[in-house]
Amino acid sequence: EDVAERAGQGVRGTVEGHRVSVGKASWAGRADPAWLERVRGRAAARGAITVFVGVDGRLAAVLLLRDRVRPDAARTFRLLRRAGIGRAVMVTGDRADVAGPIGRLVGADAVHAGLSPAGKVEVARDESARAPTVMVGDGVNDAPALATAGVGVALGARGATASSEAADVVITVDRLERLAETLAIARRTRSVARQSVLAGMGLALAAMVVAALGFLTPAAGALLQEGIDVAAILSALRVLGPGRDRAPRLRGDEAELVRRLDEEHRALWPRIERLPALAGAAAGPAGRRRDAALDALSEFLADLEVHERKDERLLYPAVARALGGSDPTGAMSRGHAEIAELARRIGALTAELRTAPAAPEPADDLRRTVQELYAVLRLHFAQEEENYFVLADVHDQAGP
Structure with a gap:
């Protein structure tokens, strides 16, 4: 979002002698309107914002910028409901077509999108007039609303100093769910x-x-x-004492293990997002592009197998001890088995495609199987981050 804001102000420079401009709408008027609508529609479908890039006075590219939803966001909303919070409202400066799906995902009762800092203050005032209100934020734009709400809570791990100073409470770890625990x-x-x-x-x-x-x-x-x-x-x-409402936590070496595995997750996410494109290239015409895609797939599957083994051998036993019960990680282990089966099928199809480059059947099967793996991995990684990685405080890092 910060990059997009700077782009919207008009960032200009030179690259290898060419004049480059970046802006949200600087070059929109010089492009085909139908093409622009398709680009914006594609961005909205992905929950992204558009940044147009011009080179030497001509539109050269469009950047789609998207933030990942905090892995503990949905869990936090559920915990807040359990703690007695009757109404949850999401306020954001993002567009409605981006903010709406996120609000539905996390379970917000209302979504106010496209707001300026003054707009956030108005929402905070309206909600405070209904009932005692807690406002949570971590950016400079949130500071006025934090000061207006009955109780302002700043996420101080990576939040702006202004929001921390305006807030009544500062949560010093980058975990939204700590709000529910604080309550x-x-x-x-x-x-x-x-x-x-x-x-x-x-x-x-x-x-x-x-x-x-x-x-x-x-x-x-x-x-x-x-x-x-x-x-x-x-x-x-x-x-x-611990109390009945305290969430289980991993500490010491086990918490450090979670942090390391979270770093691996963050590194694997961009490669997971590339899988649909790799599927198309691997199933395309024989040539360098296909060979490069097959090599990238094989390398990704090898790294993924190493990571999944660490999860199964190290993470899941630690999580099981923290959560208790007979088999709290059984469903996730079943996910590992499905991922391993899909990876095996992709390996076999890749070998078949290298042997018979002109055969259409393995190419079509490979495309479908990679798409299946993509869907399973997105769900599996999101579940691990929401249910397991929240058991330890993860060092703040920039997301992919």
Whole structure:
């Protein structure tokens, strides 16, 4: 989004003697309107924004920029509902055709798109007038709304300083789901404090009644009061315990393992996104382009196999210990088996295609199988990130 914003302001420079301009609409008026509509439609279908690139005064390319949804976003919305949040609203500066599908994916009750910072402030005011409102953000544009809402929460791991200063609460790790955990901790803290205060006051009043009836000497009453105070303090210290609402966490070496595997995930995601293009090239006419696509497929499958083995041998046992139960990772292991079968089929079809380059059957089968692998991998990786990688705080890094 930052790149797109800079592009919209008109970034210009020179590349090998050519004058280059980048802009959201700088060159739109010089291109075929029908072509532009197709490009924008394709971008909307992918949930991306368009950036036009001109070279020497002519439209040369269109960049499609897309942010990945936070892997813990949908999980966070579910946890917030469970914590008692009755209404969830998404506010964003993105276009409605980009923001709408994301809002439906994460389970937002309403989506306000195309908003300026002032627009976000208006939404925060309207929602605050309905009920106590918590606003969460991590950018400079979110700072005014964070200050307006009843409680402003900034994601400070990679958020702007302005948003952190405007917020009432700063979550210092790059995990959106920590918001739900923070609410659970706050409610548990309030509940334990109330219980401790009422228990301490009740015991003190009972002791006073007993003393007033003459059954307690002053010295015994003083000692009893000290005991009541200690009991109230010990009751309040229960808040330091795990609690029923605390999510399981991986720590130490196991957390570091998750971080390493998350880095591998981030490196594999762009290669997964290339699979449809590789499928088309591998099933195309024989030649250098097909050979390069087949080589890229083989290299990707080899790296994927290594990664999946690490997940099965290292990650899943650690996750199973943290989650408990008889077989909490069984469904994901079944996903690994499906991925391995698809990879085996792709390897066999690749070998057949290299042996008989002109045969149409293996080419068509290869295209379909790679598309199947693409769909399975997207779902599998998203499930791992949402369900398993959130068990450890992952170091902040730029996404693909």
